[in-house]
Amino acid sequence: MLLGCIGDDFTGSSDLANTLSKQGMRTVQYTGIPNGNAEADVEAGVVALKSRSIDPQDAVTQSLAALEWLLAQGCEQIFFKYCSTFDSTPEGNIGPVADALALALDAHKVIVCPAFPGTGRSIYHGHLFVKDVLLSESGMQNHPLTPMTDPDIRRWLAPQTKFEVGHVGAESVLAGADAIKGALAAEHANGKRLVVVDALRDADLMEIGEAADGLPLITGGSGVALGLPRNFARRGLISQNTATWRGETGKCVALSGSCSNATRAQVELHSRSNPSIEVPAADVIEGRLLPETVVHWLVQADGIPLAFSSADPAAVKEVQAEFGRERSAEALEGFFAEVARQLVRSGVTKLLTAGGETSGAVVEGLDLTTLEIGPEIDPGVPALRAGNALVVALKSGNFGAPDYFEKAARVLGASTTQ
Numbered sequence: 001m002l003l004g005c006i007g008d009d010f011t012g013s014s015d016l017a018n019t020l021s022k023q024g025m026r027t028v029q030y031t032g033i034p035n036g037n038a039e040a041d042v043e044a045g046v047v048a049l050k051s052r053s054i055d056p057q058d059a060v061t062q063s064l065a066a067l068e069w070l071l072a073q074g075c076e077q078i079f080f081k082y083c084s085t086f087d088s089t090p091e092g093n094i095g096p097v098a099d100a101l102a103l104a105l106d107a108h109k110v111i112v113c114p115a116f117p118g119t120g121r122s123i124y125h126g127h128l129f130v131k132d133v134l135l136s137e138s139g140m141q142n143h144p145l146t147p148m149t150d151p152d153i154r155r156w157l158a159p160q161t162k163f164e165v166g167h168v169g170a171e172s173v174l175a176g177a178d179a180i181k182g183a184l185a186a187e188h189a190n191g192k193r194l195v196v197v198d199a200l201r202d203a204d205l206m207e208i209g210e211a212a213d214g215l216p217l218i219t220g221g222s223g224v225a226l227g228l229p230r231n232f233a234r235r236g237l238i239s240q241n242t243a244t245w246r247g248e249t250g251k252c253v254a255l256s257g258s259c260s261n262a263t264r265a266q267v268e269l270h271s272r273s274n275p276s277i278e279v280p281a282a283d284v285i286e287g288r289l290l291p292e293t294v295v296h297w298l299v300q301a302d303g304i305p306l307a308f309s310s311a312d313p314a315a316v317k318e319v320q321a322e323f324g325r326e327r328s329a330e331a332l333e334g335f336f337a338e339v340a341r342q343l344v345r346s347g348v349t350k351l352l353t354a355g356g357e358t359s360g361a362v363v364e365g366l367d368l369t370t371l372e373i374g375p376e377i378d379p380g381v382p383a384l385r386a387g388n389a390l391v392v393a394l395k396s397g398n399f400g401a402p403d404y405f406e407k408a409a410r411v412l413g414a415s416t417t418q
């Protein structure tokens with residue numbers, strides 16, 4: 001294994017695995033830390049953790065264990081993947097995990113770059129934009145678990161890390177890899193260890209990737225991983241293999257616990273031409289609605305049936321005010337995990353999940369240990385084979401076109417050569 005990745009959620013990890021796979025690396029996504037060794041031909045390994053919203057110390061412990069496993073597989077470089085919208089709170093978990101990995105690897109000049117131009121995330125003057133609006137005006141200020149109320153990544157990261165936060169501006173990035181290297185060295189000389197790097201275009205990410213050649217640790221969104229495989233390819237270390245994708249026939253069901261603007265629009269459009277059932281948060285939390293009721297409904301329904309708890313910010317606030325943020329999230333995630341378990345037991349072969357934490361709960365609930373990367377459905381969302389008779393797609397809340405669910409069902413069902 002050449003490149004070892006630690007992802008802080010499951011959708012984000014499949015997004016990253018998709019990016020690396022498209023760049024020709026034979027990539028495998030693992031759910032948590034595998035028990036045994038990776039297969040010898042794996043070039044990039046993504047250890048997916050559900051560590052974005054847990055206690056910071058637990059996130060550090062799990063990430064260090066993942067690091068140990070990846071280093072034991074021979075990885076030369078480590079990539080810590082978090083969300084392209086930098087989902088975190090003043091307590092963590094991006095800063096504490098980045099600090100711990102930097103210390104363990106004796107890494108300095110640690111790039112912090114959540115940019116993902118393919119999905120409209122860019123960084124300029126240290127500020128994160130989602131398309132043409134600042135992060136804090138993009139809808140992410142209303143995120144149920146990690147409300148992003150400040151778009152300045154330097155300022156958002158500072159209380160999370162014990163190191164000084166530096167910055168490499170667009171003027172250096174646009175001047176290319178050598179200028180970026182120079183700017184990183186200057187920040188290092190100034191005592192900065194975690195360095196936010198501006199990026200506007202995929203071309204910038206390629207230059208940042210080149211500047212990162214040989215650095216032990218890089219952190220960022222999946223976008224910045226775009227430029228890493230080329231460093232290994234230059235040394236003739238990548239197989240550039242093409243894989244075939246075997247779609248599944250059979251029933252496809254969609255589950256959504258994401259409350260993002262993008263998912264709510266997808267739910268709305270999908271519900272117009274497919275059976276859909278709302279899962280009211282309060283009914284789940286208070287035990288009035290049972291998973292088997294929803295499963296029974298989904299299994300009977302035609303088309304691509306959808307069960308969703310996705311709700312607008314006012315409704316989410318109300319539920320959280322009544323039951324608490326953690327209790328609401330735990331109850332809903334547990335509910336969807338149980339629904340997924342029962343669906344698969346009843347013969348569903350194609351499962352679509354929307355929402356990072358929701359998808360994480362489903363993947364853990366189904367005990368899916370290894371995910372094989374298939375074709376891309378929409379930017380950042382690959383089809384995944386999870387077992388002999390099960391294919392899944394784990395959609396990040398923010399991703400996907402309005403007709404995502406129907407498109408995903410089509411991709412999961414078709415066989416192709418990538």
Ligand SMILES: Nc1ncnc2c1ncn2[C@@H]1O[C@H](COP(=O)(O)OP(=O)(O)O)[C@@H](O)[C@H]1O
Nearest residue numbers: 144258260281309311329332355356357358397
């Ligand atoms: N109606 C609701 N009220 C309160 N919380 C909700 C509701 N629906 C979903 N949630 C919770 O909000 C969180 C959404 O996070 P996630 O699944 O990661 O979506 P995203 O990818 O959009 O961030 C989950 O913990 C989920 O259980």
Ligand SMILES: O=C(O)[C@@H](O)C(=O)COP(=O)(O)O
Nearest residue numbers: 011012015083084356396397
């Ligand atoms: O970078 C991204 O936006 C995604 O890869 C990601 O991490 C998604 O997180 P969720 O929105 O919680 O699914």
